[in-house]
Amino acid sequence: MARIVILTGAGLSAESGLGTFRDKDGLWTRYALEDVATPEGFARDPALVMAFYNARRANMVAAAPNAAHRALARLEAARPGEIRIITQNVDDLHERAGSRAVWHMHGELARARCAACGAVWPAPAQMRPADACPDCAAAATRPDVVWFGEYPYHMEAIWEALRAAELFVSIGTSGQVFPAAALVQDAARAGAETLELNLEPSEVSRDFEETRLGPATELVPAWVAEILAG
Incomplete structure (x- = not known):
């Protein structure tokens, strides 16, 4: 897991x-x-x-994958089996960057x-x-x-992954769409550390232990470098 x-x-x-x-x-x-x-x-x-x-x-x-997509793909390649990406995005940029452990909760x-x-x-x-x-x-x-009023994909698997996670990281989300906005609370209840990387504070920033603000193309590669150096 x-x-x-x-x-x-x-x-x-x-x-x-x-x-x-x-x-x-x-x-x-x-x-x-x-x-x-x-x-x-x-x-x-x-x-x-x-x-x-x-x-x-x-x-x-x-469109083309950016530095943030590529950094997450590098992290997954360096830590096989240890990374799971849950995306609200319906684009394929994660996959085109090289990520494979991706669940599209809102479809494709x-x-x-x-x-x-x-x-x-x-x-x-x-x-x-x-x-x-x-x-x-x-x-x-x-x-x-998945349209408004419809049930997102992979929810049972997502909750299971959160229960086993040591770290939950939210990147580029507004915190306005549920159930995705509540995943930080689920992860925290399960004992995971929580980190938000965002251009500006989300609606649920208060639920994270740490929030870092800035462009994803700067924050994500820097965070991945920290993880890989640790």
Whole structure:
């Protein structure tokens, strides 16, 4: 079981050019969350939702892992079996940087899912509401992304990992989205040390033993160097 459990959020990928919910000129500002990030929005206008996630997927493909992603991949390579990354991000930058021990609790832009049978497959660049499921042929294709009101992936495994962790580190998260925002409390109750690395204090900074502020591309490589030197 991993000794160090790392939660990553939108702030980690922001320096790769992928916007957060709060970017004032970002992709999210042109859409209402209830229209593109809820099951109800998808039911009302699936074409709008597909267009939104097609645009996000294109942004992801054009982006590249940054120094923070690469540092976490180095840490995992140096400490095999000791690192687990839990990410709220739906991009694939962790994997493209070389990380393998990654759980995407909010799903992945690179995958499509059938709402009828649950099958999952690699998403094409352009998804359409009429796309047929390759397993059951139903026209029930949707992005494999966890929307508001839906249950995140891997939660039982995440709680088990937190119970066994010696250190919990949160990187680039706002602390506004649950249950991810409560993971620090779960880790602390289990006896883990807790550290926040963030551009600014999150909504749950008070729950961490230590908070370091600055860009992820500076903080994360420095922290990884400390761990590897210890």
